[in-house]
Amino acid sequence: MTATAATSPTNGIAPFPTRSGCSILLPQGESVDAIKQPTRLTDAERIDRLRLIRSDNVGPRTFASLLNHFGSAKAALAHLPDLAKRGGSSRAFRICSEDDARAELAAASRLGVTLLAPEEAGYPPRLTTVDDAPPLLGVRGTIETLMRPMIAIVGSRNASGAGLKFAGQLARDLGEAGFVVISGLARGIDQAAHRASVASGTVAVLAGGHDRIYPSEHEDLLGAILDANGAAISEMPPGHEPRARDFPRRNRLISGAALGVVVVEAAHRSGSLITARMANEQGREVFAVPGSPLDPRAAGTNDLIKQGATLVTEANDVIQAVAPIMERPIMLPLREDDDDHLAGDPHAGDRAQITSLLGPSPVLIDDLIRMSGASPTIVRTVLLELELAGRLERHGGGLVSLI
Amino acid sequence: MTATAATSPTNGIAPFPTRSGCSILLPQGESVDAIKQPTRLTDAERIDRLRLIRSDNVGPRTFASLLNHFGSAKAALAHLPDLAKRGGSSRAFRICSEDDARAELAAASRLGVTLLAPEEAGYPPRLTTVDDAPPLLGVRGTIETLMRPMIAIVGSRNASGAGLKFAGQLARDLGEAGFVVISGLARGIDQAAHRASVASGTVAVLAGGHDRIYPSEHEDLLGAILDANGAAISEMPPGHEPRARDFPRRNRLISGAALGVVVVEAAHRSGSLITARMANEQGREVFAVPGSPLDPRAAGTNDLIKQGATLVTEANDVIQAVAPIMERPIMLPLREDDDDHLAGDPHAGDRAQITSLLGPSPVLIDDLIRMSGASPTIVRTVLLELELAGRLERHGGGLVSLI
Numbered sequence: 001m002t003a004t005a006a007t008s009p010t011n012g013i014a015p016f017p018t019r020s021g022c023s024i025l026l027p028q029g030e031s032v033d034a035i036k037q038p039t040r041l042t043d044a045e046r047i048d049r050l051r052l053i054r055s056d057n058v059g060p061r062t063f064a065s066l067l068n069h070f071g072s073a074k075a076a077l078a079h080l081p082d083l084a085k086r087g088g089s090s091r092a093f094r095i096c097s098e099d100d101a102r103a104e105l106a107a108a109s110r111l112g113v114t115l116l117a118p119e120e121a122g123y124p125p126r127l128t129t130v131d132d133a134p135p136l137l138g139v140r141g142t143i144e145t146l147m148r149p150m151i152a153i154v155g156s157r158n159a160s161g162a163g164l165k166f167a168g169q170l171a172r173d174l175g176e177a178g179f180v181v182i183s184g185l186a187r188g189i190d191q192a193a194h195r196a197s198v199a200s201g202t203v204a205v206l207a208g209g210h211d212r213i214y215p216s217e218h219e220d221l222l223g224a225i226l227d228a229n230g231a232a233i234s235e236m237p238p239g240h241e242p243r244a245r246d247f248p249r250r251n252r253l254i255s256g257a258a259l260g261v262v263v264v265e266a267a268h269r270s271g272s273l274i275t276a277r278m279a280n281e282q283g284r285e286v287f288a289v290p291g292s293p294l295d296p297r298a299a300g301t302n303d304l305i306k307q308g309a310t311l312v313t314e315a316n317d318v319i320q321a322v323a324p325i326m327e328r329p330i331m332l333p334l335r336e337d338d339d340d341h342l343a344g345d346p347h348a349g350d351r352a353q354i355t356s357l358l359g360p361s362p363v364l365i366d367d368l369i370r371m372s373g374a375s376p377t378i379v380r381t382v383l384l385e386l387e388l389a390g391r392l393e394r395h396g397g398g399l400v401s402l403i
Numbered sequence: 404m405t406a407t408a409a410t411s412p413t414n415g416i417a418p419f420p421t422r423s424g425c426s427i428l429l430p431q432g433e434s435v436d437a438i439k440q441p442t443r444l445t446d447a448e449r450i451d452r453l454r455l456i457r458s459d460n461v462g463p464r465t466f467a468s469l470l471n472h473f474g475s476a477k478a479a480l481a482h483l484p485d486l487a488k489r490g491g492s493s494r495a496f497r498i499c500s501e502d503d504a505r506a507e508l509a510a511a512s513r514l515g516v517t518l519l520a521p522e523e524a525g526y527p528p529r530l531t532t533v534d535d536a537p538p539l540l541g542v543r544g545t546i547e548t549l550m551r552p553m554i555a556i557v558g559s560r561n562a563s564g565a566g567l568k569f570a571g572q573l574a575r576d577l578g579e580a581g582f583v584v585i586s587g588l589a590r591g592i593d594q595a596a597h598r599a600s601v602a603s604g605t606v607a608v609l610a611g612g613h614d615r616i617y618p619s620e621h622e623d624l625l626g627a628i629l630d631a632n633g634a635a636i637s638e639m640p641p642g643h644e645p646r647a648r649d650f651p652r653r654n655r656l657i658s659g660a661a662l663g664v665v666v667v668e669a670a671h672r673s674g675s676l677i678t679a680r681m682a683n684e685q686g687r688e689v690f691a692v693p694g695s696p697l698d699p700r701a702a703g704t705n706d707l708i709k710q711g712a713t714l715v716t717e718a719n720d721v722i723q724a725v726a727p728i729m730e731r732p733i734m735l736p737l738r739e740d741d742d743d744h745l746a747g748d749p750h751a752g753d754r755a756q757i758t759s760l761l762g763p764s765p766v767l768i769d770d771l772i773r774m775s776g777a778s779p780t781i782v783r784t785v786l787l788e789l790e791l792a793g794r795l796e797r798h799g800g801g802l803v804s805l806i
Contacts, residue, residue, distance in 0.1 A: 162697045290693030290705055293716035294565045302693055302716050305708065313696035313705050 038121035046136070047101045048073035050115060053135045054096035054104070054237070055080060060132040061394040062387050065380065067135075080388060086351070087382075087389030107238040111210045113140045122146050124203075124233070125330050130256035130282055131396060134235035140210055141231030145201045149326060150180040151318060152254045152279070154272045155189025155264035155289075156297050163189060163265035163297060166289060168196035170262065173315030175200025182258050184250065185218050185232075189264045189272075194221060198228045203257070206234035207250040208242030233257075251275040252282070259322040260285030262312055266300030273300050276309070281396055285321055287312045346378045346385075354382045355402075358392070362399035441524035449539070450504045451476035453518060456538045457499035457507070457640070458483060463535040464797040465790050468783065470538075483791060489754070490785075490792030510641040514613045516541045525549050527606075527636070528733050533659035533685055534799060537638035543613055544634030548604045552729060553583040554721055555657045555682070557675045558592025558667035558692075559700050566592060566668035566700065569692060571599035573665065576718030578603025585661050587653065588621050588635075592667045592675075597624060601631045606660070609637035610653040611645030636660075654678040655685070662725040663688030665715055669703030676703050679712070684799060688724055690715045749781045749788075757785045758805075761795070765802035 041049070052073045053063050058080075066076035077095060084093040108115055115136040118128040122143035127133050139146065151174050153167055171181045171193040181197035183190040185204040194202045202225055206213065210232060213219045222232060233253065236246070251274050255261045261279040263286070266272040276286050286309040291298025305311050310321050346354075354372050357363070369379045383400055386392035393403050444452070455476045456466050461483075469479035480498060487496040511518055518539040521531040525546035530536050542549065554577050556570055574584045574596040584600035586593040588607040597605045605628055609616070613635060616622045625635060636656065639649070654677050658664045664682040666689070669675040679689050689712040694701020708714050713724050749757075757775050760766070772782045786803055789795035796806050 162695050166696055289696060290701070290708065290714070291695050292565050292698075292701075293569055293692060295695075298693070298695075299716075302714060305693065305714050306716075306720070311693070311705060311708050311714075313702075313709075317709070 039119045041117050041120065045073065046115065046117070047098060047105070048077060049117065049135055050101040050104060051096040051098060052076055052080075054101065056094045057084070057388050057390045059394070060134055062384065063135045064131075065384055065387075069381070069384065083381075083385045084388040086346075087385030087387070087391060089389035089391075093388065104237050108138055108210070111140065111238055113138045113210045113234075113238070115139075124150065124257035126150070126259065126284075127253065127257040129330060130252065132252065133256065134253070136235070138210055138234045138236070138238075139231060140233075141203075141226045142201075142229040143231075145180055145229055145231050146203060146233070148180045148201065149178070149322075150182040150203065150258040151322070152182045152258040152261040152275070153189065153193035153264060154183055154251075154254065154261060154275050155266055156270060156272065157186050157188040157190075158297075159188040159192070159265050160295070160297055163289075163291075164192040167192040167264045170264070170289075170312070170315055170318075171196035171202075172200075174318060175202075177315060177319055179259075179319075182254055184247075184254055185213070185222060187215060187218075191218065191221065193264075194225060198224050198230065201228075202230045204230070204232045205250055205254045205257070206232055206236070206242070207246040208234065209236045209238040209240040210234055211238050212236075212241050214242050247271060248274050252278045255279035255284050256282050258284060259325055260287055260318065262287040262289065262318060263301050263304060263309075264289045265291065265297040266304075267296050268299045268303070270300055273304070276304055285310065285318075285325070287318055287321070289313070346374075346382050350374050350378050351382050351385070354379055355386065358386075358400065358402045360401055362393075362395050362401040365398045365400060368400075442522045444520050444523065448476065449518065449520070450501060450508070451480060452520060452538055453504040453507060454499040454501060455479055455483075457504065459497045460487070460791050460793045462797070463537055465787065466538045467534075468787055468790075472784070472787065486784075486788045487791040489749075490788030490790070491794060492792035496791065507640050511541055511613070514543065514641055516543045516613045516637075516641070518542075527553065527660035529553070529662065530656065530660040532733060533655065535655065536659065537656070539638070541613055541637045541639070541641075542634060543636075544606075544629045545604075545632040546634075548583055548632055548634050549606060549636070551583045551604065552581070552725075553585045553606065553661045554725070555585045555661035555664040555678070556592065556596035556667060557586055557654075557657065557664060557678050558669055559673060559675065560589050560591040560593075561700075562591040562595070562668050563698070563700055566692075566694075567595040570595040570667045573667070573692075573715070573718055573721075574599035574605070575603075577721060578605075580718060580722055582662075582722075585657055587650075587657055588616070588625060590618060590621075594621065594624065596667075597628060601627050601633065604631075605633045607633070607635045608653055608657045608660070609635055609639070609645070610649040611637065612639045612641040612643035613637055614641050615639075615644050617645050650674060651677045655681045658682035658687050659685050661687060662728055663690055663721065665690040665692065665721060666704050666707060666712075667692045668694065668700040669707075670699050671702045671706070673703055676707070679707055688713065688721075688728070690721055690724070692716070749777075749785050753777050753781050754785050754788070757782055758789065761789075761803065761805045763804055765798050765804040768801045768803060771803075 052058055070076040070079060080095055081093050116123045116139050117136060118133055122139050123137055124146050153171055167189045174181055175197040180201045180203055181193050182203040183193045204222055204225055208214055213222055255275050255278045261275055261284060263272045263276050279286050288301035288304035288309040289312050290302055312318055357368055357371055369376050372379060383392060391403055393401050455461055473479040473482060483498055484496050519526045519542050520539055521536055525542050526540055527549050556574055570592045577584055578600040583604045583606055584596050585606040586596045607625055607628055611617055616625055658678050658681045664678055664687060666675045666679050682689050691704035691707035691712040692715050693705055693708060715721055760771055760774055772779050775782060786795055794806055796804050
C-alpha cells in the first residue's frame with residue numbers, strides 16, 4: 001500500500017459533546033487528511049490487488065512493499081516468481097490466478113460482501129493508518145457506519161453478570177453519544193456490547209470468512225446488526241474457517257479501526273489483553289474497567305490500569321479522553337520506504353551479505369542498511385525476495401527476522 | 404511547636420525488600436533527620452505545654468506560633484490573657500490551670516497513657532512533620548511499634564465481604580513485610596485491617612479519649628492490639644466522648660503518621676475520602692483498591708485512582724511505592740515563622756489595619772504582610788491576638804480567615 005487514504009462522505013467531525021455536556025451534536029464521521037475525496041478502484045486493479053494479497057507469502061506489509069516498489073499490483077505480480085526464486089524459495093511459488101480472484105469476488109458478492117481498498121469509502125478511516133492494514137477488506141452492511149468514529153469494547157467470553165451489565169450500559173451510552181461500537185462477535189462481553197448498540201450502530205470484526213461466523217449461534221445477532229445499519233468486516237476469503245491463530249490477527253483490526261479500546265473484564269493472559277497491546281502499539285487509547293482484586297476476571301484490567309490505561313467507570317471517561325484525538329485529522333504515517341519507488345537489482349554478493357546479517361532475532365531494517373553499506377533500495381529488494389521465498393518475517397516498527 | 408523532632412531507638416532503616424524480592428530484611432524504624440537523639444521533657448515543661456494546648460482557642464497551629472514567639476510554653480501562658488484581650492475577646496479568657504493539667508496527667512497515667520511531645524521517643528516520627536501535629540499525643544502501648552514505618556488502611560464501615568477479606572489480606576502481607584498497620588478502630592475495613600495485623604503490630608487512632616472507645620464493642624479488639632505490642636494514640640483528654648467533628652480531625656493523625664494511606668472501599672463522600680484528601684495535603688502516598696463500577700462501595704476508590712491515586716491489588720504495589728520514600732530522611736518542613744522568635748508590640752493602628760484586611764475568605768499571611776506594610780512580627784502577633792480571642796481561624800498552607 002502506498003500513500004492511500006479513505007475519507008468520509010461528510011465533511012469532518014461535527015461539534016462534540018463538551019465537558020459540561022451542553023453540546024450534544026453527534027460526531028458525524030471521520031476523514032483522512034491526506035486525500036480529501038475517496039477514490040474507487042477499477043475492476044482490473046481490484047482483481048490484481050486480490051491476486052497479490054492471496055499469493056504465497058504475501059501479507060499486508062509485503063503487499064505494501066511490493067506496491068511501493070513496483071508501482072502497481074499488476075507490475076508486482078509479474079515480478080513475484082523471479083523475486084521468490086532469487087530469495088531462495090525451494091518450492092514453486094504459487095500466485096493466485098485471475099480465475100481464483102474472480103471466483104472469490106463472486107462468492108463475496110453473493111454474500112453481500114464488497115472487497116474495499118483503504119482509499120475507498122467504507123474502509124474504516126482509522127484502520128488505514130495501521131501499518132499492516134488489510135490491502136482489501138471484506139465489508140458487509142452499511143458503509144456510512146464504517147466511516148463514523150468507533151470505540152472498541154472487548155472482554156472475557158465467560159464474563160460475570162456485572163461485567164455483562166456494564167458492557168451493555170457502556171455500549172448504549174457510547175452509542176447515544178454518537179460512537180459506533182466495534183467488537184469481535186464473541187460470547188460474553190463482545191456479545192453484550194454489540195447487542196446494546198444494535199440500534200445506534202455496531203461493527204462486528206470476524207476472524208473467518210463472512211460465511212463462517214464464530215460462534216455459529218451468533219448468526220442471529222449478526223443478522224440483527226446488519227438489519228440495523230451495522231456492518232461486519234473480515235480480511236479472510238469466504239469459506240475460511242477461523243483457526244486459533246486468526247483471532248489475535250483479527251484483534252488488530254478491532255483496535256486499529258477504533259479511537260480506543262475498552263477492556264471490560266479480562267483475566268491474566270487473555271485474548272482481550274492482546275487487543276489492548278495491539279491498541280497500544282497502534283497508538284490507540286487503552287481503557288480498562290476496574291474490578292475487585294479478588295475477582296480473577298479483573299486481574300487483567302487492573303493490570304492495564306497499573307500500566308497506564310485509563311480507568312473507566314462510565315462512558316464519559318471514554319468520551320473525554322478521545323475528544324482531543326477526534327479534533328485532530330487522521331494522519332497517515334510515513335512508510336519506511338516512501339522515498340524508494342524503484343526496485344534495484346541486487347548482486348549475489350549483496351544478497352549473501354544482507355542475508356548473513358539476519359537471524360532469528362528481529363533487527364531494524366535501518367540497521368541492516370547501515371551495517372551492510374548497501375543502498376536502501378538494494379536492502380529492501382533483498383528483504384522482499386526473502387519474504388516471498390517464505391524465509392523472512394516482518395514485524396511492526398521496521399523490524400525483520402529470518403524464519 | 405518550634406523545630407522539634409523525634410528519633411528512632413534504632414539507627415535508621417534496614418535494607419528494604421527490593422523489586423526482585425531478594426532482600427527481605429524488615430524495615431526497622433524511622434528517624435527524623437533534624438535531631439538524632441530523642442529528648443525528654445521535664446515534668447514542669449510537660450505541665451506547661453499541656454496547660455497551653457488545653458487553654459481556650461489554642462489549637463496545634465496556635466500552639467506552634469505561641470511557642471515560637473515566646474520561646475517556651477511557660478512564657479506563652481503568661482502572655483495569653485493580654486494577647487486575647489488585645490485581640491478583642493469579649494469574654495474572660497480561660498487558661499487551663501496547673502491543677503487541671505496535673506489531674507489530666509494523673510488520669511492518663513491511670514489508663515496507662517503517656518502524653519508525649521514530638522521530640523520524644525514514642526511520638527510517631529512522620530507525624531512530627533505535619534503542620535498541625537498534636538503538641539502532646541496520648542500514647543498507650545508499645546513505644547517501639549510507634550517508631551516503625553506505618554501504612555494506613557481505611558475504608559467503609561459497611562464493607563462488602565470481598566472488601567473485608569482484601570483488607571485483612573493486605574494488612575497481613577504488609578505486616579509480614581515489616582510495616583505497622585495504622586487505622587481508626589472503626590467497624591468494617593478498619594477492624595479487618597487491625598485484626599489481621601495484631602501479630603505484626605498495629606496502631607489504633609482514637610477520636611475520643613483513651614477511655615472512650617468508639618464503637619464500644621471494639622474494646623476487646625483494642626485489648627488484643629495492646630497485648631500484642633500494638634498501640635493506641637489520641638490527642639484528646641481522658642473522658643472526652645468522641646463527637647462527629649472529632650473524626651475528620653482524628654483522620655489527619657492516621658494519614659500523618661503513615662507513609663501512605665490505602666483506601667479499600669469507599670462510597671462517594673465517605674469519611675475515608677477525607678483521610679485520602681488529608682494524606683494528599685500532607686504529602687503522603689494515596690493508594691486505592693479498585694472495584695466494579697456497579698458497586699457503590701468502589702465509587703470513591705475508583706475516583707481516587709482517576710485522580711492519580713496508585714491502584715492496589717496486592718501489598719507489593721504499596722511496598723514498591725513507599726520504598727523510595729523510606730530511603731529519604733524524614734525532613735521537618737520549615738515553619739512560616741521560623742525566622743521570627745520575638746513578639747513585637749503592635750500599635751492600635753497596626754491592629755485595625757491588619758484586621759480590616761481580613762475577612763471570611765482565607766488569605767495568605769504573606770499577602771497580609773505585603774498588603775499591610777507592617778513587619779512580619781507585628782502581623783503574626785496581631786493574628787495570634789485575634790486567634791486567642793476566638794476571632795481567627797488558621798487553615799493549612801499559611802492561610803487565615805476571620806470567623
